Amino acid sequence: MTVNIRPARAEERDTLGALKLRSSLAWGDHVEELQALPEAREVPAAHLPHVVVAEIAGEIVGFVTVLPDDVATLAELEDLFIAPEAWRKGIGSMLLAEAERRAAALGARSLRVVAGARARPFYEASGFRFAGTVATYLAPAVQLRKDLA
Known part of the structure; x- marks a missing residue:
C-alpha cells in the first residue's frame, strides 16, 4: 500500500466534505446532529491552502488541516x-x-487540537497532553497540545 501525501486541490472540496461526514458518522454517535450540521460536511475554501490529503491509488482516503493561530507560536489542527x-x-x-x-x-x-473521547487516545499516544476542556456543538471535548521539536 503506497500512500501519497499532497496538498489538497480546490476542486476536491466536495470530496473532502463527504469524507469528513462519512468518517464522523461511522462511529454511530450524534448521527442526527451531524447530518443537520452544515460544518460536518464542509471544508471552507479559506482552509484549502492548509489542507493536505492522503491518497491510495489516486483515491483520497484522508486529510488534515493545520491553521496558523493568532498566537504566532501556536498552530491549530x-x-x-x-x-x-x-x-x-x-x-x-x-x-x-x-x-x-x-x-x-x-x-x-x-500544535493544539480539540478532540472527542474516541480520538483522544490517538492524540495522546502521539504525544499530545491534556490542556483543558471545551464546549462543542455536539458534546464537551478536550483540548490537547503537543510541543513541537
Whole structure:
C-alpha cells in the first residue's frame, strides 16, 4: 500500500466534505446532529491552502488541516479525518506527522487540537497532553497540545 501525501486541490472540496461526514458518522454517535450540521460536511475554501490529503491509488482516503493561530507560536489542527475503510492502517499517523511538520514550518512551537473521547487516545499516544476542556456543538471535548521539536 503506497500512500501519497499532497496538498489538497480546490476542486476536491466536495470530496473532502463527504469524507469528513462519512468518517464522523461511522462511529454511530450524534448521527442526527451531524447530518443537520452544515460544518460536518464542509471544508471552507479559506482552509484549502492548509489542507493536505492522503491518497491510495489516486483515491483520497484522508486529510488534515493545520491553521496558523493568532498566537504566532501556536498552530491549530482543525481537521483530521480518515475514510472508515482506511482506518487502522497508519494513515492518521502519517497525516498527523505531516501536520506537525507543517505547523513547525509556520513557526509554531506547539500544535493544539480539540478532540472527542474516541480520538483522544490517538492524540495522546502521539504525544499530545491534556490542556483543558471545551464546549462543542455536539458534546464537551478536550483540548490537547503537543510541543513541537
